[in-house]
Amino acid sequence: MxxxxxxxxxxxxxxxxxxxxxxxxxxxxxxxxxxxxxxxxxxxxxxxxxxxxxxxxxxxxxxxxxxxxxxxxxxxxxxxxxxxxxxxxxxxxxxxxxxxxxxxxxxxxxxxxxxxxxxxxxxxxxxxxxxxxxxxxxxxxxxxxxxxxxxxxxxxxxxxxxxxxxxxxxxxxxxxxxxxxxxxxxxxxxxxxxxxxxxxxxxxxxxxxxxxxxxxxxxxxxxxxxxxxxxxxxxxxxxxxxxxxxxxxxxxxxxxxxxxxxxxxxxxxxxxxxxxxxxxxxxxxxxxxxxxxxxxxGEAEGQSETTPSGSGLKKGGLSSGVIILISLADAAGVAFVGLVIVYLYWKKKDESGGCSCTGKGKFGGGGGGGGGKFIRISICPAFGCCVRGRDSAAEDAAAEGEGGGGGGGGGESGEGELVSMDKGFSFELDELLRASAYVLGKSGLGIVYKVVLGNGIPVAVRRLGEGGEQRYKEFVAEVMAIGKVKHPNVVRLRAYYWAPDEKLLISDFVSNGNLATALRGKNGQPPSSSTLSWSTRLRIAKGTARGLAYLHECSPRKFVHGDIKPTNILLDAEFRPHISDFGLSRLVTITGNNNNNNNPSSSSSGFMGGALPYLKSAQTERPNNYRAPEARIPGNKPAQKWDVYSFGVVLLELLTGKSPDLSPTSSSAVEVPDLVRWVRKGFEEENPLSEMVDPTLLQEVQAKKEVLAVFHVALGCVEVDPEVRPRMKNVSENLDRIGT
Known part of the structure; x- marks a missing residue:
């Protein structure tokens, strides 16, 4: 009343x-x-x-x-x-x-x-x-x-x-x-x-x-x-x-x-x-x-200005210009069909062959010349059994020596193939399989190994599930889309291997751990206060934003990452960020290795290309407080605005040094289960900046204006209504203006 x-x-x-x-x-x-x-x-x-x-x-x-x-x-x-x-x-x-x-x-x-x-x-x-x-x-x-x-x-x-x-x-x-x-x-x-x-x-x-x-x-x-x-x-x-x-x-x-x-x-x-x-x-x-x-x-006037005289539709028929365009389109269509036929012919010839686990080369199931190399890999128990290597940058052009027998390629024959996605990054299959490997981590997104090739270059090898033998074409389509992503702030996929009982992804190895470790420390040890200065944090934020904006706007698939958080932001020796684990959800579904797929906050995050300690057992499922509110509702289709929200939470963690999701490997991190609400309340009450910002940054007084600017960008990203959140392209542009 x-x-x-x-x-x-x-x-x-x-x-x-x-x-x-x-x-x-x-x-x-x-x-x-x-x-x-x-x-x-x-x-x-x-x-x-x-x-x-x-x-x-x-x-x-x-x-x-x-x-x-x-x-x-x-x-x-x-x-x-x-x-x-x-x-x-x-x-x-x-x-x-x-x-x-x-x-x-x-x-x-x-x-x-x-x-x-x-x-x-x-x-x-x-x-x-x-x-x-x-x-x-x-x-x-x-x-x-x-x-x-x-x-x-x-x-x-x-x-x-x-x-x-x-x-x-x-x-x-x-x-x-x-x-x-x-x-x-x-x-x-x-x-x-x-x-x-x-x-x-x-x-x-x-x-x-x-x-x-x-x-x-x-x-x-x-x-x-x-x-x-x-x-x-x-x-x-x-x-x-x-x-x-x-x-x-x-x-x-x-x-x-x-x-x-x-x-x-x-x-x-x-x-x-x-x-x-x-x-x-x-x-x-x-x-x-x-x-x-x-x-x-005025629309008609606009048409008359942009349409040449005598072209377009005329009463009673088509103009000569339109007829020429139609003829050219028909010719292009015929040429495209011809290219498809040629491609299918050579693909059929490339795919013929058999598999032997004797450690000796075999081509065509019957006799025949030397094609791909077969390796018995029982010496490397990390991976499967019988594989055949192929470099897609230098396809086996000498198909003329093939015999007439043997099953088809890919998933149809039971034979495996190693496909290089990058002409400048080729290696022999036996290099990969004979090299020493050790486990970086394992989870529902597969086991990840660090493998040092014969030339001394380390790679990260993710072993996916053993199923999905009937979904070869889907697997290849997804991997090829991931392989086309080329950005300095995104982990690069270099090659893949497919066989009915084995699927591997070979990517760049990023040596300096991930952002979560840099912020919170590892194995119970606090991070070095000098590791992440404000300039370093701002560089990490800008690089991550550029990588995400590329995935959203410029990549062939316009990817939705779906699980942005510090463990999925890998750092190299110069603390440049590299986004990992994008596009894996679909691959996990195809290969059937989705035992932990409903737990996006599991230990898998960040392992694609990253150096992390081997986790010997599955971790207890923890809530993922980096996820957008609408992403936590079962059945919702992933959207790019999910990533914007998650990135905003990462920005808040960079600024405050407080984690919304306490690292299981660190007891020193300060946990704020609702970091977004905590920061919003601080700004509403106009609390001093010193009460919200990471204490290790307080010495950099000259960064105060930049810190405030990044806070405003972050708060825009974590708006509850996804339609109000900016696009990652806009977020990246805003961050790039700060400190310049």
Missing amino acids: KRDPTFTFLFLLFYFLNHSTGGLSLSPDGLSLLSLKSAVDDSPGAFSDWNSDDSNPCRWSGVSCMNVTGSPDPRVVGISLSGKNLRGYIPSELGNLIYLRRLNLHSNAFSGSIPAQLFNATALHGLFLYGNNLTGALPTSICNAPRLQNLDLSNNSISGSLPDEFKNCRQLQRLILADNELSGEIPAGIWAEFDNLIQLDLSSNKFSGQIPNDLGELKSLSNTLNLSFNSLSGRIPKSLGNLPVTVSFDLRSNNLSGEIPQTGSFSNQGPTAFLNNPQLCGFPLQKPCSSDSPGNS
Whole structure:
């Protein structure tokens, strides 16, 4: 039941008349705080130590104070009572706290309107009232607090329009009004005043009218411009293309129409940003614009400018230009079919042969010349039995000596083959099988060995399952896609071996362990404080972001990694990062070695190409706190935004030195099960940077600005809504700007 403000006054008056000594001893800030206690319905737990007999309220739970110039006593600068299930109203007396910098009352059940007098607290920096039941209009006095930087009133029932007075909030950095009942048009002509705004979220309201052109003047904006789930109409202003290229648009579920502009930052947007606008057309939507598209006047003129005279369709038939194009297409089709036939012919000849476990070469099952080399490998018990080597860079061109017998190739014959993916990285099969090997680790993603070839080059060999003999083509297709990934920050697959009872992946060996070991130490030993300086951590973050962006945007398959975490980020001798274990989930499924496939946090992570101690037994399944919230729901299809979230958690670990998933090999790591929430709370409460950053970085004072910038990038990555998270390409570009 809502309590009348008059009751607050009467309550305080009655209290002071009966406790004159105690009441007079309480500071003015304490008296203002008691108004909040009296405005809240019965909630003894939250205010159990709010004792009016105290001389000042600085020891009360949820209250923070500091010494200020000109005041003999500490003054209240922060109130944090979030998530306490408090019911009541927000008293106007809180505006008397002239030194109040942050007010956190989010995730409660406060009702009523936001009092206009609250913004008499002119020192207010952050106001977090989201997740309540607040109603009424937005106070026009909001900008009376000239230092207000963070305003989050989302997930309430606030109604009315967005007042023009907002143009006076020039220090605002984050304006989040999502999930309310706001209506009317988004004011135009005020956004050029917001020189510091980095986040604007007006989604899930009832805004109508057109998108203001001057939103394109928000030069400091980063992350996402979110106007989704409103009733906005008209064309999308081309001026939005002037926004920084790192900005992602979210214009879903409106009534926008016409062609999507193709200038500036529009080129970086995916189709998701424009979904559920039936009258929108053009790239990146799969809906071409026509001359009769709404708001698409001038389309015919555009066609006449770009179409040469006399070409295209003519009434009554095709032009000569179109006929020539069709003829060329037919010729190309015939040539392609011919190439396929030639390829199949030579593949058939290459695949003929048999297998002998005698240790001697045999070609064609009957007699015949010398083709591939067969090795009896019982001397190397790590791998299977009978194999045949082949270098795909120098295929057995001399098929002319083959006999007529023998089974087919690949999985059909029972014969194995070693295929090199890189012409510059060739070796004989017997080099691999005769070399000494030792185990680096084993898990549901296979056993991994370090093998030193005859030329002294070490490689990492992952042994997958023994099944999947009927899925040879699928296996090869997946491996070939992985093998085409060539990036300096991604572990390189060099070769593969396939046989019905043995599958091996040969990749580069990365010698300096992984990021988890570098951050947390290993075997119970703490990491060296000098190992990961800030410049090294920033270099690791940038390199990992580039590698992930490549996998997402430029790789042949546009891979989703699905399990980004420090153990999957390998480090070389110069501490350059190399992403490992991408694309393995599908291979594990094909080979049938998925006993541990449902435990992505198992010990396998990071073993592809990495030097880790041999784990003699399977580890206890642990929750993977690097995974995105939607990735933890069974049945959800992996998406690239999963990787963005996981990378954001890795960034937070680099910054704070705190692990969301305590390493089983280290007892020295500081575990914060919900690292994301811990960091968000620290920023909401404006805690000193020294309380959040890794203590080993505090000596590098010059890095403070860079550290803050990386924090902002990380917090954008770990947004709960995957659509709000930036693309890895944008994340990488943002990081590359830091420290340059």
